[in-house]
Amino acid sequence: MRFCRYLSAVVVALGCATAASAQQPYPNKPIRLIVGFAPGGNTDTVGRIVGQKLGEWLGTQVVVDNRGGASGTIGTELAARATPDGYTLTMGTSTTHAIAVAAFSKLRYDPIKDFAPIALVASAPYLLTVHSSVPARSVKELVALVKSQPGKFNYGSAGAATTTHLVMVTFATRAELDMTHIPFKGNGPATAALLAGEVQVLFGAVPPLLGHVNAGRVHALAISSGKRSQALPQIPTVAESGYRGFDMALWLGFFAPSGTPPGVVKRLESALVEIVQSPETKELLMRQGVEPYSMGSGDLAKLVKAEIENYKSVFKTAGIKMQ
Numbered sequence: 001m002r003f004c005r006y007l008s009a010v011v012v013a014l015g016c017a018t019a020a021s022a023q024q025p026y027p028n029k030p031i032r033l034i035v036g037f038a039p040g041g042n043t044d045t046v047g048r049i050v051g052q053k054l055g056e057w058l059g060t061q062v063v064v065d066n067r068g069g070a071s072g073t074i075g076t077e078l079a080a081r082a083t084p085d086g087y088t089l090t091m092g093t094s095t096t097h098a099i100a101v102a103a104f105s106k107l108r109y110d111p112i113k114d115f116a117p118i119a120l121v122a123s124a125p126y127l128l129t130v131h132s133s134v135p136a137r138s139v140k141e142l143v144a145l146v147k148s149q150p151g152k153f154n155y156g157s158a159g160a161a162t163t164t165h166l167v168m169v170t171f172a173t174r175a176e177l178d179m180t181h182i183p184f185k186g187n188g189p190a191t192a193a194l195l196a197g198e199v200q201v202l203f204g205a206v207p208p209l210l211g212h213v214n215a216g217r218v219h220a221l222a223i224s225s226g227k228r229s230q231a232l233p234q235i236p237t238v239a240e241s242g243y244r245g246f247d248m249a250l251w252l253g254f255f256a257p258s259g260t261p262p263g264v265v266k267r268l269e270s271a272l273v274e275i276v277q278s279p280e281t282k283e284l285l286m287r288q289g290v291e292p293y294s295m296g297s298g299d300l301a302k303l304v305k306a307e308i309e310n311y312k313s314v315f316k317t318a319g320i321k322m323q
Helices: 002-023 042-058 070-080 094-103 139-148 163-175 187-196 206-214 262-277 279-287 297-318
Strands: 031-035 062-066 088-093 115-131 154-157 180-183 201-205 218-223 249-257 291-295
Touching: 031 042, 031 070, 042 062, 042 088, 042 115, 042 206, 042 249, 042 262, 042 279, 070 088, 070 094, 070 249, 088 094, 088 115, 094 163, 094 249, 094 297, 115 139, 115 163, 115 187, 115 206, 115 262, 115 297, 139 218, 154 163, 154 187, 163 180, 163 201, 163 297, 187 201, 187 206, 201 206, 206 218, 249 262, 249 291, 249 297, 262 279, 262 291, 262 297, 279 291, 291 297
Parallel strands: 031 062, 031 088, 154 180, 154 201
Antiparallel strands: 088 249, 115 201, 115 218, 115 249, 115 291
């Protein structure tokens, strides 16, 4: 009898503790930020810079969880299935939330239905680079070299159907180049392959390439965006190198699983917009060759829908088949 009374008291106490915990203001524990790519690329770099600032703003810790593979879709699916309580977020990109719809016939998540967009925080161009053994120091020289030896050169990417893949496909199509595609599980591994000479050409993320370019280990020929990078102002754009109108970059934003309380999403949106607009965060991002970009949840939702249709068109025009 005493045991039953004791057990009842424990149950009541636990219930009160649980209720009190549930009533605590958000957040009251660390937040997991899933990044669907290996460390070292644009998504990881932005996730760590902005994630740290978000943790400071919220008064908690934001822990980056890298889940690379399948062009970012493994980590993104994991985020889609997470408990929608605001304690699991993901870095969504044009690769995971737009290109993937056009690329995979059996995508295991819906970028629109399964996620609550929070805020767009950055846009990242890609850098056209070659291994030090490749005797080309400009886009014009690279095009002439590849055309003189069709099929000889390999180019890397952060994975099949990622933005790094599509930017090269778009460039190669316009320049009429014949090269072999070698996909990797992120920009970090793709950069390592370029340094090792496993691939000779890479349209890669700026952060992992920047130090190697400055040290002369690889040669940078052009930037993919419509304007030059502040991190590498001496490098011309592809458009300036003879391909007018060429302007491709990766967009990066924060997303939560669908069903996350609107109040939590709004709090995160306000925090991220303020963080990205701060001079300190802008400087940190631009130093890595990433452009700060502040956009709220409503506009991000519209962007995702528009980009899905855009990349469906890109795949059709380039003749890329779904996987």
